[in-house]
Structure formats: C-alpha cells, structure tokens
Amino acid sequence: MRHNLAARLGVWSAHHRKTAVLGWLVLVVLATVLGGAGGMVTASDEEMEVGDSGRAATILKDAGVDEPAGELVMVTARTPDGWRDAAADLSKALRATGDVTGLQKPLPSRDGKDALLRFEIKGPSDEAADRVQPVLDAVTDAGRKGAAAHGIVIHQFGDASSEKHLSDLLADDLKRAEFTAVPLALGILLVAFGAVVAALLPVGLALTACVAAFGLLSLASHQLHLFETTYSVMFLMGLAVGVDYCLFYLRRERDERAAGHDADTALRIAAATSGRAVLVSGLTVMVAMAGMFLSGLLLFKGFAVATILVVCVAMLGSVTVLPALLAGLGDRVDAGRLPFLSRRSTSGTSGGVAGRLLRPVLARPKFFAVGATVLLLALAAPALGMRTEQLGLEKQFGSDAPLSISYKRITEEFPGGPAPARVVVAADDIGAPPVRDALDALTKKAGDGAELTVHKAADVAEIEVPLPGDGTGAEAKKALGELRDDTVPAAFEGVAATAYVGGELASSEDFGDQLGKGIVPVFAFITAVTFLLMLLSFRSVVIAVTSIALNLLSVGAAYGVMTAVFQHGWGAELIGSERVGAIENWMPLFVLVVLFGLSMDYHVFVVSRIRESRDGGMDNRSAIREGVTRTAGAVTGAAVIMVAVFAVFGTLSMQDMQQMGVGLGVAVLLDATVVRMILLPSVMVLLGERNWHTPRYLKWLPRISHAEAGPTAPLHGDSYNTRVPSGR
Numbered sequence: 001m002r003h004n005l006a007a008r009l010g011v012w013s014a015h016h017r018k019t020a021v022l023g024w025l026v027l028v029v030l031a032t033v034l035g036g037a038g039g040m041v042t043a044s045d046e047e048m049e050v051g052d053s054g055r056a057a058t059i060l061k062d063a064g065v066d067e068p069a070g071e072l073v074m075v076t077a078r079t080p081d082g083w084r085d086a087a088a089d090l091s092k093a094l095r096a097t098g099d100v101t102g103l104q105k106p107l108p109s110r111d112g113k114d115a116l117l118r119f120e121i122k123g124p125s126d127e128a129a130d131r132v133q134p135v136l137d138a139v140t141d142a143g144r145k146g147a148a149a150h151g152i153v154i155h156q157f158g159d160a161s162s163e164k165h166l167s168d169l170l171a172d173d174l175k176r177a178e179f180t181a182v183p184l185a186l187g188i189l190l191v192a193f194g195a196v197v198a199a200l201l202p203v204g205l206a207l208t209a210c211v212a213a214f215g216l217l218s219l220a221s222h223q224l225h226l227f228e229t230t231y232s233v234m235f236l237m238g239l240a241v242g243v244d245y246c247l248f249y250l251r252r253e254r255d256e257r258a259a260g261h262d263a264d265t266a267l268r269i270a271a272a273t274s275g276r277a278v279l280v281s282g283l284t285v286m287v288a289m290a291g292m293f294l295s296g297l298l299l300f301k302g303f304a305v306a307t308i309l310v311v312c313v314a315m316l317g318s319v320t321v322l323p324a325l326l327a328g329l330g331d332r333v334d335a336g337r338l339p340f341l342s343r344r345s346t347s348g349t350s351g352g353v354a355g356r357l358l359r360p361v362l363a364r365p366k367f368f369a370v371g372a373t374v375l376l377l378a379l380a381a382p383a384l385g386m387r388t389e390q391l392g393l394e395k396q397f398g399s400d401a402p403l404s405i406s407y408k409r410i411t412e413e414f415p416g417g418p419a420p421a422r423v424v425v426a427a428d429d430i431g432a433p434p435v436r437d438a439l440d441a442l443t444k445k446a447g448d449g450a451e452l453t454v455h456k457a458a459d460v461a462e463i464e465v466p467l468p469g470d471g472t473g474a475e476a477k478k479a480l481g482e483l484r485d486d487t488v489p490a491a492f493e494g495v496a497a498t499a500y501v502g503g504e505l506a507s508s509e510d511f512g513d514q515l516g517k518g519i520v521p522v523f524a525f526i527t528a529v530t531f532l533l534m535l536l537s538f539r540s541v542v543i544a545v546t547s548i549a550l551n552l553l554s555v556g557a558a559y560g561v562m563t564a565v566f567q568h569g570w571g572a573e574l575i576g577s578e579r580v581g582a583i584e585n586w587m588p589l590f591v592l593v594v595l596f597g598l599s600m601d602y603h604v605f606v607v608s609r610i611r612e613s614r615d616g617g618m619d620n621r622s623a624i625r626e627g628v629t630r631t632a633g634a635v636t637g638a639a640v641i642m643v644a645v646f647a648v649f650g651t652l653s654m655q656d657m658q659q660m661g662v663g664l665g666v667a668v669l670l671d672a673t674v675v676r677m678i679l680l681p682s683v684m685v686l687l688g689e690r691n692w693h694t695p696r697y698l699k700w701l702p703r704i705s706h707a708e709a710g711p712t713a714p715l716h717g718d719s720y721n722t723r724v725p726s727g728r
Helices: 005-015 017-038 051-062 084-097 125-131 133-150 159-193 196-220 230-258 263-272 274-295 298-319 321-334 347-363 365-385 393-397 402-413 433-446 474-491 504-538 541-567 587-615 620-649 655-692
Strands: 070-076 114-121 153-158 421-427 451-455 460-465 497-502
Touching: 005 017, 005 263, 005 274, 005 298, 005 321, 017 196, 017 321, 051 421, 051 460, 051 497, 051 504, 070 084, 070 133, 070 159, 070 402, 084 114, 084 133, 114 125, 114 402, 125 133, 125 159, 133 153, 133 159, 153 159, 153 402, 159 196, 159 230, 159 402, 159 620, 196 230, 196 298, 196 321, 230 263, 230 274, 230 298, 230 321, 230 587, 230 620, 230 655, 263 274, 263 321, 274 298, 274 504, 274 587, 298 321, 298 587, 347 365, 347 620, 347 655, 365 541, 365 655, 393 402, 393 655, 421 433, 421 474, 421 504, 433 451, 433 460, 433 474, 474 497, 474 504, 497 504, 504 541, 504 587, 541 587, 541 655, 587 620, 587 655, 620 655
Parallel strands: none
Antiparallel strands: 070 114, 070 153, 421 460, 421 497, 451 460
C-alpha cells in the first residue's frame, strides 16, 4: 500500500533525524532573529477605520493634519482652592520633562475643590505613547507628595496615557498567560502520559512553534499592519493547537506500542494515521482562518495571518521534528515515569471509561441524539438576544480599573460633552467661493458648538458637529444618520468637493456595518471549505454535512454562554468579570471562524479512526465504538489542555480577552464531550451505512486510505521485514 504524505514525512524524518531537528531549530532561530530585527509594525487608528469614517481619516492623514495627543490631569483637594500649590508644582514638573506643549492655566471646578490641567504631548500623535512616560512619572510623583502633605488626589487621562496603559496591559497579560498556561498544559500532559519526557515533547514543540511564528508575524507586519491583541490571539491558538497535534501523534504511537508493536512499526503507524489526521486538520484550520480575509477589516486580516502562520508551523513540526525525536528517543520517551500516574495514563483506562459511557449511547442512539441536541440548543437560546457593540473604556477595562476611575472622575467634574462628529471636506481649491459657501452654510446649519477649521495648504477643511445626548445613544445615532444622509449631501450638492463624516460614533457605526456585511461571505466560505475538505477526506456527503451541523451547534452554544455571562451577568463574578450588557462587536465573527477550525481537530481525528476501523472490516456500529473509545484518551487530554489555555485568557484584564477565553473554552469543552462522545456517535449509528456511501456522481474522488500503511523500509536498518496489518 502506498504511503500517504504524512507517512512519507514521518519516515523521512525518522531516517534523517539530525537534519529534521537541526532544520527545525534553524527555522526557529532564523525567524526569531529576523523578526526581532525588523520589529512589529502596529496599525494606526486611520488604518483600522473603514467606510466613510476611514476615508475621512485617510484624507486628514494624507494632508498631514495631525491632531496632537491631548492629556488631562485633575488635581483634587479637600477644601476650595486647596489645590493651587500642588497644581503649580505639577505644572513646573510637567514643563521640566520637555515633552509637554500647550500647557494651560488650571481650570477650577464649580465647587472650587478641583482643578484641571490641559496640555498636549510634543511630537507626532502616533509616537505620543512612547514619549509619555516622563509625564506619567511627574504626575505620579506629584500625587505622592500632595497626598502625603495636603491630602491631594490626582487623576490623569488622555490619548497618550490611555494608549500607553493599553500597551502595557496587553504585554503584562500576555506574559501572565504564558507563565500560567504553559505550566497548566505541562501538568495536564504529565497526568495524561505519566512520564516527564513524553509530557515535555508537546509543550516544547508548541512553544518553539509559537516563537517561530512570532518572528514570522513580525516580518509579515511590515506588509500588513497589526492590532495590539494579535500576538495574544496567536499565542492562544499556537499553544492549544501545537500541543493538540503533538498529543494526537504521540498518543497513537504509545497506543501502538501498548498493542505490541515494536518502536519502528508503532511510529510508522502513527505517522500514517494520526499524522495524516494532523495534516487534514491543520489544512482545514488554515483555510477556515483564511475566511477572515473576506471580512474587509484589517483587524481580522491580522488575525488570519497570525493564526495561519502559527497553525502551519505547529503542523509542520508535528509531522517532521516530532517523529524524528520519537525515533531518536525510542523507549526513552517514557523516561521520568511518575509513580501513581503512569498506570492511570494508559489508553486502556481512558478507553474503558469511554466504552462504558458509550454503551448506552449506542444502545439508544435516538434518545441521546435528541437529548444532546436539546441541551446544545438550550445553551444557545440566550444568543437570540445577543447585543453587540464596540465596548467603551469602562466596559473594556472594568469599572474598578484605575484608567476607568480617572476618566469617570474627570468627566464628572469637567463634563466636556460627547465626542463630536467630524465632517472632512477635500477639494481642488478649498478657498473657491462655492466650496467656501457650502462650508459656511453647513457650519451654520450644524448649530451652536460647530467649529470650522480650514487647512488651506492641503485644500482640506473639517467641521466639528456636536451630537445630542451622550454621543453614543439612539438620539446621537439618529443625528449622525441625518448628517450623513441629508445635511452633508445637500450642502455640497453641485459643489466640486468630496465630504465624508467621521468621528468616534461614525467610526464605531462603520465598523459594525462592515462586520454585518462581512459575516455572510465569511460564513459561506468556511462552510463551503469545511464541506469540500470533509468530502475529499471521507468521500461522503453525509459526513461533510454532519460536520457542519455539529460545528454550528457548538458555535451556537458558545454564543449563548457568552451572552448569558457577559451581557446578562449570569455567573460573571465567578470568573472575576462583570456584566457589561453587550458582546464585543468583533467577537461573534472571530469565535465562529476559530471554532469551525478548532473543532476539526477532534472531528477529523475521531472520524478518521472510525473510518480506519470501518476499512479494517468492522460493521458501522463496531467501528464507531472502536474509533471513539480508541481516541477518547487523546481527545480528552487535548480538550482539557485547550480549555485550560482558554480559561487563562478568560481571567485576563480586558473584557474582549475574557469573552474570547470563555466562549472558546466552553465551546471546546462541549465539543469534546457532548458533541464527540454523545451526539456524533448517536447520529452516526442512526445514519448507518449512509455515513460511508459515496454517490455515483462523486466516484471520481480519490480514495484515501485511513488505515495504517505497511512499511516499505525499516527506520533503523533491517529491524523488520513484515508488513503491518491494516486491521485488528
């Protein structure tokens, strides 16, 4: 029997162990060095925007119009005017930094107990976060001295300080995730394998895959600029998928050793079966992630590049360097066996438990299929009322975060009104009478508070138009719609000028509109890709359709749990979060794509083993029992690791990371238990031989064997000459 690609890669790696291992190390080192030398390029605010607000921001950027990064510092005293000495000392300290410009006189509050210092950070606004640290130090030092001497309290908020806080928070969270998730994964693998070396292999390969992918992503960022959270997403995916792929491969090799095969034969069987499942799963995940390119949003394009890179590197490492290491280690892979764990780690134990759990499912498949479906639909029910929005500062960081507290205190004492809409106008001659008349008329019609600024050198003008209400509610959205649809087009009708409406609310609305437009092509793409890959792998329309249906149930349940926890606040305090009344607007699309990809890990692995048993001569029910019980240990271990990694992200500081961790963790847990252990086997039993039927019009599809191929050459000299049986 001819070897499949995974088997050939495994055999080659086992024959060329030094080349495979050194090649892997060279890839990791080279990617790290080149990526570190080039650094990561993050996307500017203008690049992240879409629609009319994005066009408005681009016009201002191209014209060289840069609004300086403004900062606000509020000095609070116990008595009226008690802040004057502290404010004077702070003003001197701010000027002494050399990074402040436009420092205005202190603005007293109504009761006289507070004063507001307003200033800007010198230099381009996109570099302000890198220059703000001396200013932060000066404010912190003044606050410490004032509190000790006069009970003074100081709060700071602004463009540069908030961006600096966000960057530092993301870096700290990623470091915390690394130092928490990695030991968790290692501990779970120690329990799963009962041996130190066997546990270290998946973690080591997953981490080196992440390191290499980090470097490659930094290089890619020079062509496609990235959002700050992209590295966190990459690490989340890389560790989970990298460990899973190695676990599937290593578990099969150990199962074959336990079945009586010698080390060479066991490795060859693992390469031909689990190795092939890893390739199919990895390809499916990468193609599914490519669907995010169709969203039309730079945020998702960055996520797509990051996840594709890390999955590709992890997949290649699993089918090349892992078999090379296993061939070199031989039985030493069980070195460092731990008492009381080694016996529990055998596949027979997990398979026995799975067999007992599976027995009633196979005996009453209709009952369990209906019950599992009802459970998943019940969990998905809250998603019918899901509300999405671009979470603001207080919701994103939490109401008790220092930045949120400072923003709330400053805006309470010095309400500056909601962020206005910004009408940006570009013309060949901004001073031409028709253009000038249109600008004046629009400014007058916008009412009190509207402010016109003309940049003659760039032939660009901008009008700030106040929005009613709090600037984000229904009243403000209605006013924004009228401004875009009626007021601005009417003002510039017949005028040789281009006008777009931007601003914070406009940017949020445009982002949401693009998400709504993008979800249809993305969903169509990933469902079509999943269907085609499953059809090609198993030559069965039924298997392909079942895969999509099961994935949708998992995604729906994840949506429902996210809505219940974060929108309604059910159990949010248990994970250290709080009710925010909405889901981050980009989260549903991201979770949909990621879960469609990740669920293929388990689905391909389990169904491949079922098909392998079916090809070996078993009837449908027996093949299902054999496939599910044989893969139970690996699927359980992989699911526990994934859930643990996602759970770590569910405890991070930012609300979107918490939503991502909880949503993905719950979905993987349900997918590996309810879906793979109950719903999948019960549905496949009910479908019977229709699972494996290939329609006449698809007979041309290549027939891919799911059973282990016989060896063509020994891995270490002439260790054996017998053919590996294709069934047991």
